[in-house]
Amino acid sequence: MPRLRDEPRDAPEYYEYMGRATAIWGRLEHNFTTDLWFMASIPDLVDIFRTFPRGWEWKLRTFSKCFSLIPELRVYEEAASRFVTEAMQVALDRNVISHGSFWAFTNDDPLTAEFTLGRVDKKTRNLSFTKYHCTLHEMKEIVIKTDNLNTHYVSLSFAVGQICNELKMKKPQSPSV
Numbered sequence: 001m002p003r004l005r006d007e008p009r010d011a012p013e014y015y016e017y018m019g020r021a022t023a024i025w026g027r028l029e030h031n032f033t034t035d036l037w038f039m040a041s042i043p044d045l046v047d048i049f050r051t052f053p054r055g056w057e058w059k060l061r062t063f064s065k066c067f068s069l070i071p072e073l074r075v076y077e078e079a080a081s082r083f084v085t086e087a088m089q090v091a092l093d094r095n096v097i098s099h100g101s102f103w104a105f106t107n108d109d110p111l112t113a114e115f116t117l118g119r120v121d122k123k124t125r126n127l128s129f130t131k132y133h134c135t136l137h138e139m140k141e142i143v144i145k146t147d148n149l150n151t152h153y154v155s156l157s158f159a160v161g162q163i164c165n166e167l168k169m170k171k172p173q174s175p176s177v
Helices: 011-040 043-049 056-069 077-099 136-167
Strands: 101-108 111-120 127-135
Touching: 011 043, 011 056, 011 077, 011 101, 011 111, 011 136, 043 056, 056 077, 077 111, 077 127, 077 136, 111 136, 127 136
Parallel strands: none
Antiparallel strands: 101 111, 111 127
């Protein structure tokens, strides 16, 4: 990958890892959202999916709730809880590079980029910005953590898919909560 004018020597490698983090997260979020759609097909869960969750935290809360409501899923509740905890942690780093504005490289050794992330206070509606710095090493760590999360999620996802396939044909047992 060619370097752009005035970029540090390792900038192409930084961009590569930034892209990999985004692509790997996209794969994880796609698989996870597909599992939520499978869960939404279970008759006993119809009520909690009246409005399909859109935000990451909302999706994770809904996912967790499904494991406590459906006996067949309850056996995987601990694994689901671990996944949710890890996903929230990895998302904190990932959100900076995915939702923040990349401004510039601020240091060559170690190669460091500056990102700015804006937030709106829900009560006051005030907008605030926070600067974050991410080194090449930290960017590589985000890729590794995201890939590990993806790998660990595969077995849980497989189990969820199988159970949901079986349960979507059953009649609801009781009103959903």
